Amino acid sequence: MTTPSGSSKSEHLAATVPGEGSPLEITRRTTPKPGPGELLIEVKAVALNPVDHFQRDTGLYLSEYPAVLGFDAAGIVLSAGPSVGANAPKPGTRIATFTSAWFEQGNPDYGALQKRVIVPAEHVVPLPDNMSFLEGATLPVQVATDKKGMLVWGGASSIGVGAVQISKLLGFTVYTTASPKHHDYLKGIGASRTFDYKEEGVEAKIIAAAKEDGLAIDIAYDAVGQLQSVLDVLKETRGGVEGRVASAPALTDKSPKAAGISVKFVLPPVDKTERLELFQFIFGKWLKEKLETKEYVPGPSIRIIAGGLEGAQEALDILKGGVSGQKLVLEL
Numbered sequence: 001m002t003t004p005s006g007s008s009k010s011e012h013l014a015a016t017v018p019g020e021g022s023p024l025e026i027t028r029r030t031t032p033k034p035g036p037g038e039l040l041i042e043v044k045a046v047a048l049n050p051v052d053h054f055q056r057d058t059g060l061y062l063s064e065y066p067a068v069l070g071f072d073a074a075g076i077v078l079s080a081g082p083s084v085g086a087n088a089p090k091p092g093t094r095i096a097t098f099t100s101a102w103f104e105q106g107n108p109d110y111g112a113l114q115k116r117v118i119v120p121a122e123h124v125v126p127l128p129d130n131m132s133f134l135e136g137a138t139l140p141v142q143v144a145t146d147k148k149g150m151l152v153w154g155g156a157s158s159i160g161v162g163a164v165q166i167s168k169l170l171g172f173t174v175y176t177t178a179s180p181k182h183h184d185y186l187k188g189i190g191a192s193r194t195f196d197y198k199e200e201g202v203e204a205k206i207i208a209a210a211k212e213d214g215l216a217i218d219i220a221y222d223a224v225g226q227l228q229s230v231l232d233v234l235k236e237t238r239g240g241v242e243g244r245v246a247s248a249p250a251l252t253d254k255s256p257k258a259a260g261i262s263v264k265f266v267l268p269p270v271d272k273t274e275r276l277e278l279f280q281f282i283f284g285k286w287l288k289e290k291l292e293t294k295e296y297v298p299g300p301s302i303r304i305i306a307g308g309l310e311g312a313q314e315a316l317d318i319l320k321g322g323v324s325g326q327k328l329v330l331e332l
């Protein structure tokens with residue numbers, strides 16, 4: 001069916017969204033050639049994110065159909081387009097990639113849920129030999145979603161696992177909330193204090209712990225969307241300094257506010273030059289080094305949904321129903 005050359009005559013399988021709100025369909029697509037600065041990747045694993053089922057169901061940020069969804073992928077570089085930098089991974093290299101599906105607004109050449117995908121060379125990180133494609137696929141979105149938090153609300157979520165590790169590596173003392181069954185795991189990857197977010201009065205417990213530790217907390221990362229609680233804590237712990245909250249879920253007019261605390265929705269930059277510069281640093285340098293030294297590890301635990309691309313529709317439905325401390329991944 002396909003040849004590794006990525007010639008325009010070859011085809012590959014894709015899970016496509018045929019129209020707004022439609023279930024995924026398995027189709028054959030012509031394999032595109034990588035353009036300037038781009039790589040063609042043979043996809044071996046795709047990890048799913050909540051925004052994938054949201055885009056499938058609502059058409060959010062999709063400007064064309066059929067669309068191919070999916071941000072987090074791991075695989076092998078098949079070929080490179082013109083003017084790819086000398087430092088870009090060569091054909092044959094095992095990599096993980098944050099695809100540009102979001103920035104290309106559904107253009108089917110750029111979504112992860114297919115056997116061949118085009119990505120900007122700056123969007124890939126080489127994988128250490130001992131890391132599987134399944135593990136690699138869990139990394140890109142959680143790393144690229146800018147973290148500045150010290151209080152990480154929702155540490156067991158995929159975004160939270162990244163926020164805890166990065167905050168720790170940046171030198172913060174990390175407080176995080178999660179179900180108690182995840183507390184030991186979160187301490188293992190860098191949290192110094194863990195709290196059960198389902199417990200009545202958890203905000204007061206966090207405030208008391210910060211006082212006990214003599215710690216001012218003026219920065220937080222809301223990984224899951226419990227902003228009011230985050231603000232309630234920061235109001236008491238920010239020590240007169242302006243508080244800053246990064247929110248992974250999008251904000252609306254109805255999102256809570258608090259005097260003296262700014263809240264920002266964090267998303268990788270939409271401006272292409274800015275994004276390529278940032279991703280070159282995050283994936284080409286920072287993450288590459290941290291994976292080699294094992295200071296950054298993949299997480300939360302991987303749950304493989306069977307069926308490869310055929311399993312994508314079911315996997316998105318499972319994710320929509322909610323997961324706990326799991327990253328759903330497809331093996332292609």
Ligand SMILES: NC(=O)c1ccc[n+]([C@@H]2O[C@H](COP(=O)([O-])OP(=O)(O)OC[C@H]3O[C@@H](n4cnc5c(N)ncnc54)[C@H](OP(=O)(O)O)[C@@H]3O)[C@@H](O)[C@H]2O)c1
Nearest residue numbers: 050154156157158159178179197224226248249266324325
């Ligand atoms: N801005 C961006 O670029 C970006 C990128 C990706 C995702 N997101 C958004 O970030 C959010 C998280 O995505 P994800 O993939 O990390 O989700 P996920 O892994 O599917 O989240 C599931 C986890 O959330 C935890 N959780 C749920 N409600 C909670 C609460 N009230 N307090 C504390 N923990 C809670 C659960 O923890 P327990 O198991 O401990 O109960 C569960 O483990 C979503 O809104 C997503 O759309 C934003």
